[in-house]
Amino acid sequence: MSDPWAIVKHFVRCYYCKKAVNATEAGVVHDDGPRTFIPERTTLVSCDECGGPLVFRQYQADGDAWDDMDRVWPGAPRRLSWSIPxxxxxxxxxxxxxxxxxxxxxxxxxxxxxxxxxxxxxxxxxxxxxxxxxxxxxxxxxxxxxxxxxxxxxxxxxxxxxxxxxxxxxx
Ligand SMILES: [Zn+2]
Structure with a gap:
């Protein structure tokens, strides 16, 4: 069982610092409801260097694995549909x-x-x-x-x- 109060760290690119940083997880929303094609999770973190808030989304890969964290806010690079070549x-x-x-x-x-x-x-x-x-x-x-x-x-x-x-x- 994972400790729900444990501090979880992520290594991500900070939008504000313009570099890769350690960031502290502040919350996660799992979504595998009927509207999602692939189970996804959205994570709010704060940058350990500047304290700025960042939101990332991941899609479930095989089994319990998750794809890379894509920043969705701020300044999200738009993710295009897989139906596009x-x-x-x-x-x-x-x-x-x-x-x-x-x-x-x-x-x-x-x-x-x-x-x-x-x-x-x-x-x-x-x-x-x-x-x-x-x-x-x-x-x-x-x-x-x-x-x-x-x-x-x-x-x-x-x-x-x-x-x-x-x-x-x-x-
Ligand atoms: Zn930062």
Whole structure:
């Protein structure tokens, strides 16, 4: 039997300290109810160095083993569905890492590659990404809001930005 009052430590990456630290567990919620596909547990810890609160989630692996602790707050890197092809998840994960490292130009490159990958998956290979996204929107493969956000974020490079200006009637 484990002692419910024992102090439990975790070795995690602190969002505030920007490094790996020891952290003290403050609470755990286990969830294997009907709404969860895989049993999961959510853990609140405090960083032993700065005292800051951090929340992590883990999914159950084989038997009693648990996957790595993924930070869900603050500044959670978004976890994509397993139904998304591995290559796209990798591109997205790399974009997220670049963002955490403040490498913004690299983020744009990775996001662009991810979007090109999505287009290719849908069998669309237009001469530029804006046209590919527009085609995916027309076919219903892409929510129109995502296309608008892409334009607003200017992730599509000069070519796309120029086209967008033309659409607005200023080009
Ligand atoms: Zn810290």
């Amino acid at each position: 591995k290559e796209l998840r990798q591109e997205h994960a790399e974009a997220t890492k670049c963002l955490e490292a403040n490498a913004f130009t690299a983020v744009v490159v990775m996001v662009r590659r991810t979007l090109e990958g999505v287009a290719a998956l849908h069998g669309i290979a237009e001469r530029n990404l804006m046209k590919s996204l527009a085609m995916m929107q027309d076919s219903g493969a892409l929510d129109p809001r995502l296309v608008e956000w892409s334009k607003a974020l200017r992730v599509l490079g000069n070519e796309g930005a120029r086209e967008y200006q033309e659409e607005l009637g200023s080009g």
